Amino acid sequence: FVLHAPATDYERAFIVQASSGIEGLIVAAPDLASMRMLEAPLRQSFGDALVLYHSGLNQGQRSEAIKQMASGEARAVLGSLMAVYAPLPRVRLIALAHEESTLYKSQSAPHANARDVAVMRAYLEGSTVLLTSICPSVESWHNAASGKYTLLDHSKGGSRPRVRVMGMYADKGEKRKAFSEKLIASVERAASGGGRALLYVNRKGHSTLKCSECGHMDLCPTCSVPLVFHKWHKKGRTLECALCGNSSKPGETCPSCKGHSLEPTGVGLERIEEEFKAMRPVGVDTKTRDRIKLLTEDESRLAVGTRTLTRSDALSHGFQVVGVVNADSFMYQPDFRAAERAMQDLVYAADKTAPGGELIIQSNRPRHLLFSNLRSFNLKAFYKRELEERREPGFPPHTRIAVLRIEGDKRPKLDPFGFKDAEALGPVGALDKKGRKHFKLLLKASTSAILQHAVRKALAQLKGRKVDVDVDPLEL
CATH class of the missing domain: 3.40.50.300 (P-loop containing nucleotide triphosphate hydrolases)
Incomplete structure (x- = not known):
């Protein structure tokens, strides 16, 4: 059932x-x-x-x-x-x-x-x-x-919040604001009326630092992704990679052009807290259970948190306003499950609202069909469309997939025609959270038997290499 x-x-x-x-x-x-x-x-x-x-x-x-x-x-x-x-x-x-x-x-x-x-x-x-x-x-x-x-x-029972989606646009030459005026007004209205508000953001830290003169951004030397700026890190002001944990101290000038115009871009947990500090925000670290306990007992009008907070059963459904600061940050990920995860995140955010409460979502694409389904809580239509979109490229549940993670710096040579009825994608280079290089091979098949045969064929070709096999992976 x-x-x-x-x-x-x-x-x-x-x-x-x-x-x-x-x-x-x-x-x-x-x-x-x-x-x-x-x-x-x-x-x-x-x-x-x-x-x-x-x-x-x-x-x-x-x-x-x-x-x-x-x-x-x-x-x-x-x-x-x-x-x-x-x-x-x-x-x-x-x-x-x-x-x-x-x-x-x-x-x-x-x-x-x-x-x-x-x-x-x-x-x-x-x-x-x-x-x-x-x-x-x-x-x-x-x-x-x-x-x-x-x-x-049984999804038709219970009270549902009002869902509003705000387009986050900026005129040419203007900086894009982190919060819409309507979101700020709703938060202030809830707080002044004795209620509580929750702001949900999909990233820890403060922001990323970008030079406004030359456009330079500090990248992780291992992962080649922008480093996240943490203002209140336990090590002090720190640039940290969200993938491998590499960290360094930010300089006062741009390392590329030596300019003094390093400006924060993007929105993280710390930046939201900073901008709303006048409303006594409670910072919730995604890994600290005690902070969640504190939040359930505290009388603060504003809570700021990430997915761990919205998914926590320990937190009551007592927020008059729940604001999703940037829904695009988890809607547009390089994963065929991105839309599914986004819908789940938004439904759980809605679950934290009090009866008669309001869910406010900020996005650059406010007319996205996902939001239309969410407004009416018509998940049946969402699932139907999601299944149709996965059928043509051949992603689960229409197929079975396996990811083979092959350790080592040397790209393995595989016979692309040696997998019979299965489709092989890769291998492509990747890095784990400790910065160690490996290669990923994705196998897709219409049945479990064909997938098992393809995995055995791949392992035979990779004899002598350390290989980790993940059947039906949840993350690619």
Whole structure:
């Protein structure tokens, strides 16, 4: 079953209700915050028969949990992605909250997706699977539309915020503003009326520095991408690469023309905080759980955060205004899933609004069809168009894909005609987060059997090289 829920509160309540009276239950959540929100209501139903099973446990706690499961003392398991492997002797229901989350995908070999493991385990054991989300993955929606899964569409319930999309234009010769006047007015109106506002930005740091005289921007020497300027970094004023973490101190003059006109471009978390500091913003570091806890208890009128904040179940739905500062920053990514991820981000941002609240989105393309679907919360039309757009280039769920990451500085030589019915793209050079060079080979096939054959052929040609194989990758 795939539940399309109207809100995350409804999603949790549905899981708890579906779990009532079940002997042999596994509930998985993508992160510890989501797991904790489910723990209290499940504990009311199962008491000490509910066992926690996640990566935060030490070896002794994990061994004790396994002992309780194997002995039959535990009737229910709640945990992270590893919960789907819980050794319960008889499983009747496996429920996955926020099934679209990329956190269910293991980053290490064999790169298993807990969602797929849950579905296969339920099939082998004759159990039921419940996948829940306020914005399901395209793959799960496709499986429901094709009859493989059963769709429970409860998305029409609950209150929805008013959605407004602001075009961010600038006259020739003028600087583009980070905030529209309407967004500023809405934030001020919410704050002055005793309400709260949330500004969502897709980048940490302050901005990137660009010389207004010659146009020079400092690039990472390893990744060749613009360095992000951090004003309040723990190392002080710092230029840092968002990919590999390389950092350096910014100079007072342009390293190219020696000019003194280094100006910030783009908008990051720090810059938003800086411009709204008069309204007592609360800075939320994307990696600091304590800051999220602080925000839930603080009376500040304005919160500033990234995706971790909007996706956190620990944060209540109490914002009269949620502003997405630059939707284009996550809509236009070099990935066939970019539109899907953008819609999910915006739906989760809308979920943080209070009843009668407002979601304001800033974009350079305010007439994009994605926004039209979002205004009416017509995700069915969005999924239909997304599936059609993926069909012609042959991307999942219409095909199966695998990415082979080949270590080393030397480009491997592969026979492009050696993959039979599969399509091979690459290999192309790439860098990992530590700056180490490798090559990526993308294989596409119409069936799992053809893909497996192509992977075996590729590995045979790459004998002697270290290769990491990721089937059904979530990121290219």
